[in-house]
Amino acid sequence: MSKINLNKISHSYNPNDPNPTYALNPFSMVWEDGKRYAILGPSGCGKTTMLNIVSGLVRPSSGKILFDEKDVTDLKTESRNIAQVFQFPVIYSTMTVYDNLAFPLRCRNFSQEIVEERVNSVAETLNLKSFLKLPARKLTADQKQLISLGRGLVREDVAAVLMDEPLTVIDPDLKFKLRRNLKEINEKYKTTLVYVTHDQNEAMTFADNIIVMSEGEVVQTGTPKELFERPKTTFVGYFIGSPAMNLFESETSSNNSVKINDTLIKTSTDLSKLKNNKVKLGIRSEFIKIAENQKENVISVDVEKVEDLGNYKLLTAKMGNLTIKSKINRETEVSSEKVNLYIPPEKCCVYEDEKLI
Amino acid sequence: MGKLYTFLKYFFITVWTVFVVAPFLWALTTSFKDFNSVNGGVTYIPWVDFEPNLEGWRVLIKSPAQGGVDIVEPYFNSLFVTCTASLVSIILGTLSAYALSRYTFKAGPIKNNDITFFFISQRIMPPIVLSIPFFLFLGAVNLLDSLFGLIVVYIVLLMPIAVWIMVDFFNKVPREIDETALIDGCNPYQAFYKVVLPNSIPGLIVAGMFCIIFGWIDFFFAFILTFTEVQLLPVKIVALNSSITPWWSLSASALVSVAPLIVVAFIVERYLSKGNLSGAIK
Numbered sequence: 001m002s003k004i005n006l007n008k009i010s011h012s013y014n015p016n017d018p019n020p021t022y023a024l025n026p027f028s029m030v031w032e033d034g035k036r037y038a039i040l041g042p043s044g045c046g047k048t049t050m051l052n053i054v055s056g057l058v059r060p061s062s063g064k065i066l067f068d069e070k071d072v073t074d075l076k077t078e079s080r081n082i083a084q085v086f087q088f089p090v091i092y093s094t095m096t097v098y099d100n101l102a103f104p105l106r107c108r109n110f111s112q113e114i115v116e117e118r119v120n121s122v123a124e125t126l127n128l129k130s131f132l133k134l135p136a137r138k139l140t141a142d143q144k145q146l147i148s149l150g151r152g153l154v155r156e157d158v159a160a161v162l163m164d165e166p167l168t169v170i171d172p173d174l175k176f177k178l179r180r181n182l183k184e185i186n187e188k189y190k191t192t193l194v195y196v197t198h199d200q201n202e203a204m205t206f207a208d209n210i211i212v213m214s215e216g217e218v219v220q221t222g223t224p225k226e227l228f229e230r231p232k233t234t235f236v237g238y239f240i241g242s243p244a245m246n247l248f249e250s251e252t253s254s255n256n257s258v259k260i261n262d263t264l265i266k267t268s269t270d271l272s273k274l275k276n277n278k279v280k281l282g283i284r285s286e287f288i289k290i291a292e293n294q295k296e297n298v299i300s301v302d303v304e305k306v307e308d309l310g311n312y313k314l315l316t317a318k319m320g321n322l323t324i325k326s327k328i329n330r331e332t333e334v335s336s337e338k339v340n341l342y343i344p345p346e347k348c349c350v351y352e353d354e355k356l357i
Numbered sequence: 358m359g360k361l362y363t364f365l366k367y368f369f370i371t372v373w374t375v376f377v378v379a380p381f382l383w384a385l386t387t388s389f390k391d392f393n394s395v396n397g398g399v400t401y402i403p404w405v406d407f408e409p410n411l412e413g414w415r416v417l418i419k420s421p422a423q424g425g426v427d428i429v430e431p432y433f434n435s436l437f438v439t440c441t442a443s444l445v446s447i448i449l450g451t452l453s454a455y456a457l458s459r460y461t462f463k464a465g466p467i468k469n470n471d472i473t474f475f476f477i478s479q480r481i482m483p484p485i486v487l488s489i490p491f492f493l494f495l496g497a498v499n500l501l502d503s504l505f506g507l508i509v510v511y512i513v514l515l516m517p518i519a520v521w522i523m524v525d526f527f528n529k530v531p532r533e534i535d536e537t538a539l540i541d542g543c544n545p546y547q548a549f550y551k552v553v554l555p556n557s558i559p560g561l562i563v564a565g566m567f568c569i570i571f572g573w574i575d576f577f578f579a580f581i582l583t584f585t586e587v588q589l590l591p592v593k594i595v596a597l598n599s600s601i602t603p604w605w606s607l608s609a610s611a612l613v614s615v616a617p618l619i620v621v622a623f624i625v626e627r628y629l630s631k632g633n634l635s636g637a638i639k
Contacts (some may be wrong), residue, residue: 059537077539090537094555107542151541 002068004031004196009063011049023049027218029161029211032266034190036183038197038207040213042239046216047196053195054086065339067159080159083152087165089090093137097128100136101150108155122150126183142170149178153185153336167202169278179206199241204228212236228284229347234354237282238328243314243325245282247351252277257267258350261320263299267348269357279357282349285314288326290334298342299324306334317341381612386608388413395604413605417613428593428610435573435590436617438504442511443568447561449512450519455549457520458527459535473524476517483512488581495582502586510578515568522567526560527553566625570618590614 002215003326006029012020024046031037039047054065057318064073072080083104088099089170092100099251110118123129133138136147145166152161167175183206197203204224205209212219212227212235231237237245250258250265255272256265258281265281291298301317301324306328315326315334326341328334350357389409400406419425453476456462457469491510492501500506503525532555538548554561579589588596594610 028411055540056537075534076544078542078544081542082540084537084540086533087532088531090531090533092534092538092552092555094558102542103538117468148537151537 002070002192003033004160005064005066005069005266006030006054007064007066009050009053009060009065011046011053011058012061013062018275020061020062022216024053025216025218026061028223029218031192031194034167035208036184036186036195037209037211038195038203038215038240039101039211040197040203041213041219042198047198047213048164050195051084051164051194054160055082055162056080061229063302075322075332078309081157082160082162083155083158084162085148085152085164085166087168089141089148089169090134091139091144091147093135095136095137096132097123097134097136097147098132100147101128101132101154104151104155112205118156122154125153125185126150126178129146138235142174145169145331146178153191156189156191158191160194162194164196165198166195173326182206200242206242212239214239230349231282231357232356234280234282234351237349239353241284241286243327244286245284245349246288246324248281248322249281250279250281252279256345260299261322263319265299265343266345267296267350268346268349269348271350271357276352278352278353280351283343283347285325285327287344287347288324290326290328290332291340294340295342297345298340299344300338300340302338303334303339305321306336315339367382384608384611388605388612390605392603393572413603413609416603416606417609426593426597426606426610428613430589431581431590432613434504434587438507438511438589439569439572442508442515442572443565445508445514446568447517447565450516450564451523451554451557453516453563454520454523455527455553457524459532466547473520478515478518479513480521484577487548488578491578501582502584504587507579507589509574509581510582511572512572513577514574515618518567518571519564521638522564523557526564529554566621569621573618574599625632 006027008026009024009026009225010022010026011024011332012022014020038040039050041047049058053060056072056075056213059136060073065072066072067080068283092103095103102115105115105118119132120129125133126149128143128146128150131143138143139147139254149163152158161255166211167178170178179202182193185191186351195206196205197206208223210224210227211221214235220227220236227236227240229247231240234247237247248260250260252271252274253259254266256268256270257266259270265287267281271279294300299319301319304316304318304323307314307316311330312327313330313332313334315328317324317339324341373599381403386403386407387395389403389408389411390400390407391412394400394407397407414424417428420427457473462469462472491513493507495501495510498506499511505579515565528575533544534556535548538552543551575589575594576591579592580595583589583592586603594607594614597610599608
């Protein structure tokens, strides 16, 4: 277990080209010992490259990786003491389940007793106890993935366990249970867990800290609450949350208010220093409330549809050419034509050039 | 429709089986015949049509002085050359194939695929093109007419087959397997022989089978590169044909010469039927 420091890391798959394209733009980041991190982003944004750099499968084009102040940038994968679980189950198909789980320990010359004890304890956690003697290739895909996970968790002294969308092939019921198991393992052994996913729910429920990436760039790092309430870019606002954040093209009109389709919306952001008056206003559908009467920050909209999604109702409405989505309480009766919506100023995020002001 | 299809299927399978098996059957019965039963018209059923005897087979192990043809020495020569050359080819070929599959090589415009193709191109070339260089080369190092010289030549001929099959096979073994092994604490060599190689046994068996077959049946180079000291089985059998060896001994020697291939075929078939050749990964 160690603190992982990624110092000005960047990576290009064609570094010798005159115009290299970067899979990962330069960034710096520290992963604290014993915490849970999720790397979240759409496919092809550099998540896996980042993991492979940490595990040593890929050497970064520039920058340094420090494990507890020790420079491991040029250290080979096998000497780094890291565990990694891939998206698809990787098993040693010629070995039994027991040998699969014991492999990382045996490679590092642990004694027979320790191997036995650790393998049994991991098998217990992952419900693999009854399969230990079977050849690994006879198991189903999700059981195989459990073996992969088990191999990642079997060593207690790893610097970190890196997981690359490990629960993709596992069915939802077990997924939920495993995510909780992983949390328990993290709390019990204080293992640093890094979890790559493109599923925001998974990231939100699992991690202490979420790293949002887009096109090779680390866009925002923060707790789930920070990401949800104060997305640093419109991308994060759009990517996190379901439905995505409402974003409106607007113009600044005073020091703290913006104008959308001639309606003035007050915000808690200081807009006096902006050079450009074109901004975007972002507001989560969760924060928009139905208002009884006209007052400040209340807009009148035409209801387009109301969907009952079980635990809440999703209201889709139009204001001129803008679409607004609002999550409302299931019990609330909504008129089918006109409705007034209140936009709380303290929940408004204002973006200039797609970045939060 | 269904019935007709089944009928046609079995019909063609039967015809094909007869076509393939008949020569063997002919050779097998002939090998147990004597002069009278070979020349006395078409006969097939032993003890009914003709009285079987072992003379044809005995001749194979008798020395020429005793009136035999003695194929024992060429037989073991062939076995030794084929097995040694196949083994070396498989080892070298597997290592090269792994390197070609996993690492990037670059020398000017030459890349991995070109190197792989270079290996295969050795087999695309007509063998006769290689005969003069091989002859001169072996002559220069004094290895003409020797087992070692033949082994060297056969390695050159068999290794491309091993490389070709194994590159293809390793490309199908996901890289994540190697990477996982590295993460689990193996060095690259351990990752190769502890994890990748056991996963590649089906490929190794196929490659080994091809090497053994191509090594065993080669007549051309064995014929050109040996004279009197060393003789391989195919050359010996062809030589029997041109001498006055009787039909029954010729049949027996032909059967003995295909025997190892039949054994190989049975082993591989057993392996195939266990379903081990597919689904080794994932």
